[in-house]
Amino acid sequence: MAISFPRTGKVLLMPKRLSFQLYSARNFSPLKDTLAQLAKTGYREVEGYDGLYDKPETLRRLLDKSSISMPTGHFGLGLLEGERARVRKIAATLGMRHIYAPYLMPDERPKTAAGYRKLGKRLAAIGEWVRGEGYGFGWHNHDFEFTRLPSGETPHEIIFEAAPMLDWECDVAWIARAKANPVAWVKRYADRITAVHVKDIAPKGECLDEDGWTDVGQGTVNWPAVMAALKRSRVMHFIMEHDNPSNLQRFARRSFAYVSKI
Numbered sequence: 001m002a003i004s005f006p007r008t009g010k011v012l013l014m015p016k017r018l019s020f021q022l023y024s025a026r027n028f029s030p031l032k033d034t035l036a037q038l039a040k041t042g043y044r045e046v047e048g049y050d051g052l053y054d055k056p057e058t059l060r061r062l063l064d065k066s067s068i069s070m071p072t073g074h075f076g077l078g079l080l081e082g083e084r085a086r087v088r089k090i091a092a093t094l095g096m097r098h099i100y101a102p103y104l105m106p107d108e109r110p111k112t113a114a115g116y117r118k119l120g121k122r123l124a125a126i127g128e129w130v131r132g133e134g135y136g137f138g139w140h141n142h143d144f145e146f147t148r149l150p151s152g153e154t155p156h157e158i159i160f161e162a163a164p165m166l167d168w169e170c171d172v173a174w175i176a177r178a179k180a181n182p183v184a185w186v187k188r189y190a191d192r193i194t195a196v197h198v199k200d201i202a203p204k205g206e207c208l209d210e211d212g213w214t215d216v217g218q219g220t221v222n223w224p225a226v227m228a229a230l231k232r233s234r235v236m237h238f239i240m241e242h243d244n245p246s247n248l249q250r251f252a253r254r255s256f257a258y259v260s261k262i
Contacts (some may be wrong), residue, residue, distance in 0.1 A: 018256060019045035019072065021197065021241040022052060028248045031059075035066040041253050042260075047239050048073035048094065049102070056093040063094070070094045072169075072195055072237055074102040074140065080126045091135060098136040098194060098237075100169045101126065109144060113151040113158055120162025127165055138167030138194055146178035146185070156185070160192060167234075171197040171241075172226055173213070182221070183229045190233035198223075198259055199241045211244045215251050217258030227262050
């Protein structure tokens with residue numbers, strides 16, 4: 001974590017808060033064993049997602065038993081726009097401080113700049129009520145936001161222009177998969193970044209059984225350069241993620257060890 005002071009250029013470095021996106025563990029059960037393993041590795045935070053929220057009180061008991069907190073969580077647009085009371089209960093029960101909208105399915109994605117501007121305004125409206133409840137609110141990117149539209153703009157630029165108060169949970173590896181430069185985007189939107197998904201891309205032809213992802217520090221993302229850029233952002237949570245790990249314990253352990261040192 002880093003706190004920046006734009007007028008002086010000084011940066012106050014803080015210990016990195018290393019978290020774990022539980023979506024990475026969706027194919028491994030039971031959850032209580034996963035949490036125990038994460039705690040043993042050294043994680044003290046995790047990030048939630050929609051598939052975990054059916055019984056928030058039960059989930060909170062599991063977290064407490066492992067001395068792990070859940071300060072951040074993903075909530076789909078359907079929940080955020082249509083089930084406010086449920087979102088409030090989940091976030092309060094689990095002790096969240098920041099909520100992120102995570103994704104749009106391909107058939108839901110706009111095709112034009114005007115469509116993405118409309119999406120930005122939707123997110124701005126969601127953010128207004130979420131912040132009114134005392135939580136931060138942001139968008140989590142994938143790769144499609146960095147593919148240029150016929151207008152020459154990127155969806156990312158349009159969304160954040162239309163939603164001036166929107167925070168950003170920056171998924172670095174998805175930016176790289178879009179053939180964009182993560183460092184340049186981090187620097188450009190440093191004042192929006194409150195969390196980062198720390199994930200890595202395997203060298204071409206490797207880890208095909210893991211959809212081309214790999215343990216953090218073992219792939220092609222230039223993490224030292226990205227971390228240097230993040231020092232001048234508002235990032236608070238460094239969240240390990242792998243979309244399809246073949247060995248969860250190995251991914252969690254190696255990624256934690258690597259990020260702890262850089």
